[in-house]
Amino acid sequence: MLNIAVIMGRLTAAPELRTTPNGVSVTSFSVAVDRSYSSRSGGERQTDFINVVAWRGTAEFICKYFQKGQMIAIDGSIQTRNYEDKQGNKRTAVEVVANNANFCGSKREAGGGDGEFYGGSYGGSFSEPRGAMEPAAPKEPAPAFTNGDSDDLSDVFAADDVDDLPF
Numbered sequence: 001m002l003n004i005a006v007i008m009g010r011l012t013a014a015p016e017l018r019t020t021p022n023g024v025s026v027t028s029f030s031v032a033v034d035r036s037y038s039s040r041s042g043g044e045r046q047t048d049f050i051n052v053v054a055w056r057g058t059a060e061f062i063c064k065y066f067q068k069g070q071m072i073a074i075d076g077s078i079q080t081r082n083y084e085d086k087q088g089n090k091r092t093a094v095e096v097v098a099n100n101a102n103f104c105g106s107k108r109e110a111g112g113g114d115g116e117f118y119g120g121s122y123g124g125s126f127s128e129p130r131g132a133m134e135p136a137a138p139k140e141p142a143p144a145f146t147n148g149d150s151d152d153l154s155d156v157f158a159a160d161d162v163d164d165l166p167f
Contacts (some may be wrong), residue, residue, distance in 0.1 A: 003077040003078055004075070004076075005035050005074075005075065005076055005077055005078045005118060006070070006073070006074070006075045007031055007032035007050050007052075007073070007074050007075075008031075008033065008071065008074075008104055009019065009031040009032045009034070009050070009071070009072070009088075010031065010032045010069055010070065010071055010072070011027060011029055011030075011031060011066055011067065011069060011070055011072055012029070012030040012031065012032050012049060012068070013030065013064075013068050014067050014068045015027045015028075015029040015059075015062050015063045016063065017059060017060060017063040017067060017086060021097070021108045023044040024051065024056060024058045025055065025056055025057075025060050026054070026055050026056075027053070027054050027059040027062055027063050028053040028054075028095070029049065029051075029052055029062075030049045030050065030051055030052070031046050031049070031052055031072060031074065032047050032048075032049055033047065033048050033049075033050055034046075034047050035048065035088060044144050047142075050095075050096060051093070051094070051095040051096070052074055052076075052095060052096045052097075052098055053095050053096075053097055053098065053100040054074075054097075055097075055098075055102065055114075056098070057096050058100070058101055062098075062101050062102055065103070066101070070105055071103075071104045071105035072101060072102070072103070072104065073101070073102040073103075073104045073154045074096060074098045074100070074101055074102075075098070075099055075100045075102075076096045076097045076098040076100070077096070077097050077099070078094065078095070078096055078097075079094075079095060079096075080092055080093065080094050080095075081093050096100050128163040
C-alpha cells in the first residue's frame with residue numbers, strides 16, 4: 001500500500017504552535033495550492049485549500065520559520081478522521097500529516113532581504129527523525145568486494161571485464 005502526498009503552495013494563515021496534554025508539539029494550517037490546469041476558456045486556475053497537520057519537531061520548525069503567505073512544500077501522508085460537530089452532525093476531516101517541510105520561496109519573499117535567511121541557511125528543510133515515527137531497520141554490514149588485503153580490484157572483475165571499463 002502507498003500513501004504519499006506532496007503539496008506546494010502558500011500558507012493561508014500564520015501557523016500557531018500548540019501542545020497536547022502530554023506535551024507533544026502540534027500545529028495545523030491550510031496551504032493554498034493552485035491546480036495544474038485551467039478551464040478551457042482560458043480562465044484563472046482554481047485553488048484548493050489543503051489542511052495540514054504537523055507534529056513534534058516538524059511543527060516547531062514550521063511555526064518558527066514560516067508565516068502567512070509564504071511558499072511551503074510539504075510531503076507526508078493523507079489521513080481521515082471522523083468527529084461530531086457542535087450540532088451533533090457526523091463529519092469527516094481529510095488532512096495531510098506532514099513528515100517534511102521545505103522552503104521553496106525566494107529569500108526576499110521570506111523576509112531575508114539583508115542576505116541572511118533564518119540564520120544564514122536557505123533552501124533548508126526539516127524531517128522528523130526516523131526513530132520518532134517508526135523503528136529503524138537493522139543495519140547490515142556492507143558486502144566485501146575484495147579479499148581485504150588489497151586495494152586491487154582484479155579479484156572482483158575478470159580480466160576481460162577490466163579492459164571494458166570506460167576509465
